[in-house]
Amino acid sequence: MERRDVPNSAFDYYSLNREAFLEGLKNFLRIPSVSTLPEHKSDVRRAAEFVAGELRAMGMATVELIEGKAGEHPLVYGEWLEAPGKPTVLIYGHYDVQPPDPLDEWKTPPFEPAVRGENIYARGAVDDKGQTYLLLKAVEGYLKGEGRLPVNVKFLIEGEEEVGGGNIDDYVTHHAERLKADVALVCDTEMFARDLPTLTTGLRGLVYTEVQARGAAQDLHSGLYGGAAPNPFQALAEIIAALKGPDGKIRIPGFYKRVKAPDREELAAWERLPFKEKEFLKKEVGAAALSGEKRFSVLERIWARPTFEVHGFRGGFTGEGAKTVIPAVATAKISMRLVPEMDPREVLRQFTAAVKKATPKGIRTTVRAISISSPTLVSTENAYVHAAREALERVFRKKTVYMRSGGSIPIVGLFGRHLRAPCVLMGFGLPDDRLHSPNEKFHLPNFYRGIEAVGHYFEILGTMTAGSAVHAHAKHGE
Amino acid sequence: MERRDVPNSAFDYYSLNREAFLEGLKNFLRIPSVSTLPEHKSDVRRAAEFVAGELRAMGMATVELIEGKAGEHPLVYGEWLEAPGKPTVLIYGHYDVQPPDPLDEWKTPPFEPAVRGENIYARGAVDDKGQTYLLLKAVEGYLKGEGRLPVNVKFLIEGEEEVGGGNIDDYVTHHAERLKADVALVCDTEMFARDLPTLTTGLRGLVYTEVQARGAAQDLHSGLYGGAAPNPFQALAEIIAALKGPDGKIRIPGFYKRVKAPDREELAAWERLPFKEKEFLKKEVGAAALSGEKRFSVLERIWARPTFEVHGFRGGFTGEGAKTVIPAVATAKISMRLVPEMDPREVLRQFTAAVKKATPKGIRTTVRAISISSPTLVSTENAYVHAAREALERVFRKKTVYMRSGGSIPIVGLFGRHLRAPCVLMGFGLPDDRLHSPNEKFHLPNFYRGIEAVGHYFEILGTMTAGSAVHAHAKHGE
Numbered sequence: 022m023e024r025r026d027v028p029n030s031a032f033d034y035y036s037l038n039r040e041a042f043l044e045g046l047k048n049f050l051r052i053p054s055v056s057t058l059p060e061h062k063s064d065v066r067r068a069a070e071f072v073a074g075e076l077r078a079m080g081m082a083t084v085e086l087i088e089g090k091a092g093e094h095p096l097v098y099g100e101w102l103e104a105p106g107k108p109t110v111l112i113y114g115h116y117d118v119q120p121p122d123p124l125d126e127w128k129t130p131p132f133e134p135a136v137r138g139e140n141i142y143a144r145g146a147v148d149d150k151g152q153t154y155l156l157l158k159a160v161e162g163y164l165k166g167e168g169r170l171p172v173n174v175k176f177l178i179e180g181e182e183e184v185g186g187g188n189i190d191d192y193v194t195h196h197a198e199r200l201k202a203d204v205a206l207v208c209d210t211e212m213f214a215r216d217l218p219t220l221t222t223g224l225r226g227l228v229y230t231e232v233q234a235r236g237a238a239q240d241l242h243s244g245l246y247g248g249a250a251p252n253p254f255q256a257l258a259e260i261i262a263a264l265k266g267p268d269g270k271i272r273i274p275g276f277y278k279r280v281k282a283p284d285r286e287e288l289a290a291w292e293r294l295p296f297k298e299k300e301f302l303k304k305e306v307g308a309a310a311l312s313g314e315k316r317f318s319v320l321e322r323i324w325a326r327p328t329f330e331v332h333g334f335r336g337g338f339t340g341e342g343a344k345t346v347i348p349a350v351a352t353a354k355i356s357m358r359l360v361p362e363m364d365p366r367e368v369l370r371q372f373t374a375a376v377k378k379a380t381p382k383g384i385r386t387t388v389r390a391i392s393i394s395s396p397t398l399v400s401t402e403n404a405y406v407h408a409a410r411e412a413l414e415r416v417f418r419k420k421t422v423y424m425r426s427g428g429s430i431p432i433v434g435l436f437g438r439h440l441r442a443p444c445v446l447m448g449f450g451l452p453d454d455r456l457h458s459p460n461e462k463f464h465l466p467n468f469y470r471g472i473e474a475v476g477h478y479f480e481i482l483g484t485m486t487a488g489s490a491v492h493a494h495a496k497h498g499e
Numbered sequence: 500m501e502r503r504d505v506p507n508s509a510f511d512y513y514s515l516n517r518e519a520f521l522e523g524l525k526n527f528l529r530i531p532s533v534s535t536l537p538e539h540k541s542d543v544r545r546a547a548e549f550v551a552g553e554l555r556a557m558g559m560a561t562v563e564l565i566e567g568k569a570g571e572h573p574l575v576y577g578e579w580l581e582a583p584g585k586p587t588v589l590i591y592g593h594y595d596v597q598p599p600d601p602l603d604e605w606k607t608p609p610f611e612p613a614v615r616g617e618n619i620y621a622r623g624a625v626d627d628k629g630q631t632y633l634l635l636k637a638v639e640g641y642l643k644g645e646g647r648l649p650v651n652v653k654f655l656i657e658g659e660e661e662v663g664g665g666n667i668d669d670y671v672t673h674h675a676e677r678l679k680a681d682v683a684l685v686c687d688t689e690m691f692a693r694d695l696p697t698l699t700t701g702l703r704g705l706v707y708t709e710v711q712a713r714g715a716a717q718d719l720h721s722g723l724y725g726g727a728a729p730n731p732f733q734a735l736a737e738i739i740a741a742l743k744g745p746d747g748k749i750r751i752p753g754f755y756k757r758v759k760a761p762d763r764e765e766l767a768a769w770e771r772l773p774f775k776e777k778e779f780l781k782k783e784v785g786a787a788a789l790s791g792e793k794r795f796s797v798l799e800r801i802w803a804r805p806t807f808e809v810h811g812f813r814g815g816f817t818g819e820g821a822k823t824v825i826p827a828v829a830t831a832k833i834s835m836r837l838v839p840e841m842d843p844r845e846v847l848r849q850f851t852a853a854v855k856k857a858t859p860k861g862i863r864t865t866v867r868a869i870s871i872s873s874p875t876l877v878s879t880e881n882a883y884v885h886a887a888r889e890a891l892e893r894v895f896r897k898k899t900v901y902m903r904s905g906g907s908i909p910i911v912g913l914f915g916r917h918l919r920a921p922c923v924l925m926g927f928g929l930p931d932d933r934l935h936s937p938n939e940k941f942h943l944p945n946f947y948r949g950i951e952a953v954g955h956y957f958e959i960l961g962t963m964t965a966g967s968a969v970h971a972h973a974k975h976g977e
Contacts, residue, residue, distance in 0.1 A: 056820075057818065057819060057820030057821060057822060058818060058819065058820070059819065119822055119824075120816065120818065120822055122816070123718070126717065126718075183821075183822075184820050184821060185821055225722060227722070227823070229821040229823065235786075236786045237784045237785050237786045238784070238785025238786070239604065239785065239933060239936050239937060239938070240601070240604075240935065240936040240937060241784065241935070241936060242906065242934050242935040242936065243806065243808045243810065243834060243836070243935075244703060244705070244836060244904070244905045244906030244907055245801065245904065245905050245906055245930075245934070246783075246784065246801060246905070247801065247806035247808050247836050247905060248747070248791045248792070248800035248801045248804050248805075248806045248836070248905065249779075249784070249789045249790065249791045249797050249800045249801050250784050250786065250789065250790065251786050251787075251788070251789070251790040252790070252808055252809060254739075254809035254810070254811070254812070255739065255743060255808070255809055257736070258735070258736040258737075258739035258740050258809065259736075259739075259740045259745055261732075261733065261736035261737075261740075262736050262737045262739075262740035262741075263740075265733060267737055267859045267860075269726070301727075305724075306715045306716070306719065306724065306727070306728050307715050307716025307717065308713075308714045308715045308716070308728065308729050308861045308862075309729075309860075309861050309862070309863060310729070310860045310861040311727045311728065311729070311861060312727065312728065312729040312730070312859065312860060312861045313726045313727045314726070319727045322726035322727045323723065323724060323725065323726045323727050326726050327726075328721065328725035328726045330721045330725050330730055330733070330823075330825055331730060331732035331733055331736065331815070332721065332732070332815045332816050332822060332823065332824055332825075332826075333732070333812070333814065333815030333816045333817040333822075333824075333826075334732070334811070334812035334815075334817065335817045336811065337809070337810045337811030337812075337832070338598065338600070338810050338811045338832060339811040339812065339813045339830075339832070340535065340536060340598060341535060341536065341537065342534075342535030342536070342662050342869060342870075343535060343661070343662060343663055343707040343832070343834070343869045343870045344535060344597055344598050344661075344810060344811075344832075344935070345705070345707065345808075345810065345834055345935060346597075346810055346811075346935055346936070347808055347810075348810075348811075352817075354815070354816060354817070354821075354822075356721060356821070356823060358721070358722060358725050358726070381745045381790065382745075382787070382788045382790060383786045383787050383788040383789060383790045384786070384787070385787055391820060391821045392820075392821045426722070426723065427722045427723050427724070427725060427726065428720065428722030428723055429722055452723075455717060456720055456723070457718065457719070457720040457721075457822070457823060457824055458717050458718040458719060458720065458824075459717060459718065460717070
């Protein structure tokens, strides 16, 4: 081996190992760790072991899988705490992914990562395996290139983000002391636009439910009983139409009462973002028109307004052809996104009451919560966020912008509540990455820039003293 | 073999072969001839061959499978025309069945016929394999017991009744001369109550559609796009709620304009039927309450009023857990039952226009017709219907009642239109037979009484001369 191939800094290591990083990412992406599907349980565990193996190989001092209750997916924990007096960074990512369906819309199979142009295509490419893997590689660069890190690091990588599982909640709640950190670094968000370094300052919460409607005691022939027997699908349609109007307004009593609008300054900053509604419609959505509340801008609608969405119906007949059945039972999956300062438990109660009220005669409905999380707002006024801005600007050479995300990352509220550490949401996804959709991708230049940006972030934090920053804690909806 | 075991009449043959008939029926029921599911195509053919084999074995002079277009299921045709001067009976049944799902609600598997108490349980037990098989056995009794039939017989047994296929339409339209008969005997209906001999005089028509709604160009993440991207499920819910109100009224412009109410005499006859709404609700439907148009009686609602029913939704996510997707495309299966004198093609146009009108901005909808058929009314004022009453009364020893059915048997309108023969709808199902539902059954005493009643019908018709009855032709909606 020639001398020039031996890295003597993290950044040397990064530039010498780009191919190895890509191969490693592909191996991670090949594991179909779909946390919501029971048939993938062993794959999810395989992904956890993959992450733990990476942490061990790079030289983290302590690495362990933290098991939850039966049926839960393990947390991967790793720590390296040999930088006394320096800040401690709690690093979060998740190794689980969304289901890949509809499968037939993928150009290449979702768990056979394919590089086309500057992108890598696979389920989880950006959400969140690609972004979790870049965190691993950023740390590896220091440990392998310099033998040490400029800061203390704790990894907490979960496998239930996409399913809203309770393992991480329990662990964070009961082990706040072990997870104690000066800042939490979450890499599960996106950039506002290509080449525009971005920090995310707000996330929506989520109340995801299943509404079951029951009519007759058994499926009935729609000829023999149609006109007199209640139809659970008709009931669900009436309930859904009653709870959200064509104007996009959600008609659940009390639903909007705690909604806190963004302040003028934040709205003005959004106005300055390079956002074109027509391009958003054409390139990202691709529908005939946008929908929603007309008196709010599109960015307000997706970042600062709550939603009501139907994700699927179960029951009856969905095969080819005609089956004339009035099903006994039908189910709708309905979720609501919440914005500061809405309370998910209160929303669940309001929703349940509104469903009951809209349920027609002859039908009995029940509401089951599958996943709930609080909305969060992250303060930008602290040294850890300022350091993150600087790190991003060193790599991207542009001014960092602040945006919110309409998505939900339950952990952020949890960290704010239990660890009292500020949360830095540094993400490298792009708006057209199609997370949760077929042909999900990650822009490979962002994969490499992400590694470097996190490397710079550690370097800058390494110039600071533990506990030196004024902690402006995360604000959140509960 | 002792002398007393050799039948010397059809009725002897019937009583000596009850066990063999039951075994034969079980063999027929074991064939999963689900016409709407492509994966059962070969099973459907197997059922056609089973019927043809039975016709050959009993000694029908001509037996053939009539193939339709590629992908269609064959008709089984058989004839025995050696009773010159006597009436010709065209016998109709179908060998295809509805899909068995939901499978987990069956007490025994749908294609493993099981006798419990006086019933046989299987998909198709009553609709229509059991009733088709009793027609075969009634004819077999004469051919095997007496060597000849008192009437001329033509069998036309189809395999696309449950799917509204076009094979029989084409054949009847183009081969009316071959199918020429004095009366058509259809055995695919039910009795009003146990032990109450029944002839059905009206059937509803059907327009079965798939409504597809398209929003975005691909599935979207409901966090990142929820609030601005149109949701096809929300659109379908709004359309469905717009097209049918909670009062049961269908709000499709022009929909009711051709609806012809039953006359006073028919309504008065329905009033005399032993119908108890509470029992119907409790024993047959099993819901908390009935639904529908309050100003019509339950029998009017299911026999003489049109319907609008949702049978299933396709698209999005329906697995366990939470997937936060706004689907690009969603589909609803929606059917309407028609009553005299509604026109299915006109209804399809009205429905399509109403769907378009109720489609919210950002969504494109298309309507596809899967199956359409006309409503029919059968006149009771002819000698062939009177003979059927008498045949039933000989076996059941009670006065025959007339009822309508809310179901659809497309062939009845077709026979009326092209063959100009009166149609006798003699059925032996019971109201709790759960056709199209899990645990479909056939009451075995009715299976045997059905064979005898059809035997008596042939005997009575055999006393008549071909063409002697005044034909009061079937009236129908087109």
